[in-house]
Amino acid sequence: MSKILIVAEVKNSEIKKNTLELISFAKSKGLEMDAVLCGSGVFGQADVLAGQGASTVYLGDDSSLEIYNTEQYTSLVTDALQQSGATQVWLSSSELGRDLTPRVAARQGVGALSDVTQFEVNGDEITAQRPCMSTKVIQKCQFSKDGLRVISIRSGFFAPEETTPVPAKTVSLSIPEGHKQLKVKEVQAEVSDEVELNEASIIVSAGRGVGGPEGCDFVKPLATELGAAFGASRAVCDAGWLPHKHQVGQTGTMVTPDFYFALGISGAIQHLAGMSGSKVIVAVNKDPDAPIFKVADYGIVGDLFKAVPVLREEVAKIKT
């Protein structure tokens, strides 16, 4: 009997959207599933997972887990896996998932499929599609041997159902040791309620065309007003106009939002590889030959400094 273990992720004390997608998708397929939830002070979120359909929620709740670290998380997922008897582990291909997926698989002595964008499940047979070669090619792949299935899936592949939390059946996991050779010194993060790139359904991104940090400040209100994540091209992050966490593309975050606004982004291959899976792309750029217009659904040839104020006006109108 196949059974899924979903590795849940939390941000600002809320279950992340990608996790909800995974559970909601499993439920829509009528699959039996458990979840494992790790973090500090996250037990309250177990009910959300249960509400979505997780039978048992394995909890690793400890102050030492506030910051993700490979070793503790791998041990907790392994422990949950043994107790749950799951035959598949599904993770998000967030930065956490990218780090954790291969380690979990290797500990079980199995392979993994990472960064999957679409997949079909039939018992424990999984056929997955994943982009490769800078998204210039799609691989159709599967597991070739029996055993545990470990996959990580990109966000935006499924629209999660809205559900109400129900009291969860939880099992507390004992807290393992971290790797003796690794010590977390600190986490450098601005405290923010900004929408994360890989969670966002709308992304507003700034490119070299914004001209400098002031240009970023000029564009940002549009993101805020839309409730969108604020992204950027590599040029912007390398120049230090915005921190690296804003970077969209293969070097930064691969995104697939419903709406992507590319402002002053010419569309380098790395950037296109990271965002061309967006459902709708709107681009503003001065250069009519910019590669971004090749992927844009709506391409506005023009000056972003003139376009952004109009965009903001229009958004305000639509919202009222």
Add this chain to the structure above:
Amino acid sequence: MEIIVAIKQVPDVALNIKVKDGAVVEEGLSYVISSWDETALEAALQITEDVGGEVTLLTIGPDKAAESLRKGLAMGAHKAIHVKYDDAKKTDSFAYAKILQKVLEGREYDLILTGKQSQDTDAGLTAPMLAEFLDLPQVTNIIRYSDVSAQNITLYRQGDNATEVLEMQLPGIVTVNDSLNEPRLASMRGIMMAKKKPLEEVDLDALGVSAEMRGAQGSMTEVLQFEKPESRKEGKIFEGDEADTVKQAMELLVSEKKFLA
């Protein structure tokens, strides 16, 4: 500090990649060092320039992969290990990690550096799997490092919403993001010197890597076929006064795509 930089020779993905009958068309491909691995090599060179030690390149691949090793040597690596291997097409990350484990057993190193993923598969699985098999700590996707000593290195990992700063006691495995540095170009002298640097060839049979560990037999996953992604439908281009064009585009965004509905 003894650093091993694991590199992979991959098709240059900046060029056009064609697919025919479910496979990537070999003709016209040009092979290069995966760009993230070049970043790893640059980091290794900078570290050894600071604290001393040697950089050893390691690759698994066919005869032509030696060219990538010699390019890495021309950039400044001290020596190279070429694990001769022709089954690349059917080999997944799991099998590569297992073979690498065999290759590295009994070798001395303080740090293994490699790219966060390779440009051909974009999978990013091999390095953490290898870390597990060698029972080493891993830090992936680093954008900076500091405080390098013979025993420790401080690593700045780009996490989902924050930079995680970790101190790693060596040995360990680290994968790099290409915002870490700009890899150097080989100089004329470097290109000349590369020919004289040691390039060790490793035979998998001699190493005891059985047929069961190689190719499809040693792999846990398989690629059924390759396809080109669906190309996006041609969009609408608006030219003219931004006050008008933005309005037109937004109206269509709302009416056609249900924006903010």
Add this chain to the structure above:
Amino acid sequence: MTQRMWKNHDLKKSYDIVIIGGGAHGLATAYYLAKLGITNVAVLEQKFLGYGGSGRNTAILRSNYRTEEGIKFYDQSLVFYEDLAGELDFNLMFSQQGHFTLGHSTAALSGLVTRAENNKALGVDSYVIDPQEIKKMLPEIDITDHPRFPIQGALYHPPGGIIRHDAVVWAYARAADRKGIEIHQLTEVQDIIVENGKTTGVKTNRGDVSCNTVISVVAGWSSEVCKKVNVKLPFVTHPLQALVTQSYKPWLHHVVVSGTLHIYLSQTDRGELVCGNGIDTYPHYGMSSTLGFLESYAAHVLELFPCLHNVAVQRQWAGLCDMTPDYSPIISPIDEIEGFYVNGGWGTYGFKAAPASGFNTAEMVATGKTPEMIEPFRYNRFAENRLVGEKAAASVGS
């Protein structure tokens, strides 16, 4: 709307003349045809303008050839180049900085002396100088007896120099476009239609086009085009590799060529060194760069200029060269097929010839008579044993 240097057109059903190949030669031919009043012409380029040799050469211009036919022809081209920026109203950045062909042996020197004498007789400025004089103009060069092949002298050619090769392509394209010629990129000629020994059209990926004249101006791909009409010409295509270094302050103020070492180099206005080699020894249509080329180039250039040790290689590339047995081009009507002309066999020496090549080809097609200047380059010279042997002056060994 941004103003383009040339317009896009729908492909018409019919033209008077179809030129296959949107490189410097094809575009120059189109431009000079238009100057003769012939404008119902389409230039069909399978990739983009300057994709082939025109954008891959090392941009060296000179006319110090060996044979009378060669010297006259390349000198006509150089004279065209001297006035081309003005004529086409486009900055081509032509720098007539002087050109050295180094001799590393007595035999090589005597060959250079012959060239100097032939050049002088035909009014081309070129003369042999000794190592001390070389050192005065190239202070960084090693003229000691330390290298394997010490420098024994050089043929110095003051009017030789370098130009911006892309600009030449764009300038001809814009000028041809302004005169009414149609330029079609991404238009691949898949077949040439010949009926009863007459050219009647071409098949392309964008549809069929009828025309009674087709000019093949495709250099490295010449054999492939000629195959379509079953014409066998003695072209053998070899790759030729080149590289460019990072930028450095200006230090090399002349073009330097060494046949013995198979290399040539010059410094661009931006400070990069542009470096070329002899052709790869194997016939091939691949344009991949090899490490072997880098290694041999590095070894050889360091013999000339030891100071280049730390120079970093930015990028390398390759192009295709359609070599002929005598290292001279073929510019000729093909007798067996009315209305089919070949302009090819440009080997490693085509870029410098573009203006004269285009000018004479246009004249030949417009008048139906082969101008005297290019009469020696007819294709039947091989059958008739009237070769124009330029190997010693056109190549760097191999």
